[in-house]
Amino acid sequence: MSNSIFSKIIRGEAPGSFIYRDELVSVFLDIEGVNPGHCLVVPHEEATCLAELDPETGKHLFAVAHKIANAYRAGAIECEGVNLWISDGEAAGQEVPHVHLHVVPRHSGDSYRHSYEVEPWDERRRPQLDAIAARIQQRLSHP
Known part of the structure; x- marks a missing residue:
């Protein structure tokens, strides 16, 4: 088994504030959470x-993650919305090399920002999107 911090938490070798566990996943609060209740769903x-x-x-x-988000929205954690995200790979911002899904309760005006800049849409770029869609469709039908 790995020595990632998540593996150590799951095995009980490092502390974790668990909110759910079953045979496939463990869920614990993120120690650097965006807002109270920010948790990680981590596969064993x-x-x-x-x-x-x-x-x-x-x-x-x-x-x-869906169950937890529903619990938050039902009042377990005060929030106005919930973000779910996975950073898959270092280039995507993954900091711990163990798959994990963030469940983040959100409030209007909280400190979390996820933004990027894009060019204004121009329909003349549609052929480029269609070509990308075709490549992805091809890979999905012939892995």
Whole structure:
């Protein structure tokens, strides 16, 4: 088993404030959370990226995150919305090499910002989007 901090928390070798556990995943609060209640849904399976994660475990990861988000919205944590995100790979901002799904309760005006700059849309770029969509469709139908 890995020595990532998440593996150590799951094994009880490092402290964690758990809110849920089952045979496939553990959920604990993020010590550097955006807002109170920011938690991580972490598979017990050793996978550094989504491509390595068993698809059924991936489905379960999101099902558990969905339950937690619903609990937050029902009053377990005061929030106006919830973000779910996975950073898959270092270039995407993944800091711990163990797949994990963030569940973040959100409030208007909180400190979290996720922004990027884009060019204004021009329909003349549609052929480029269509070409990208075709490449992805091809890969999906012939992995």
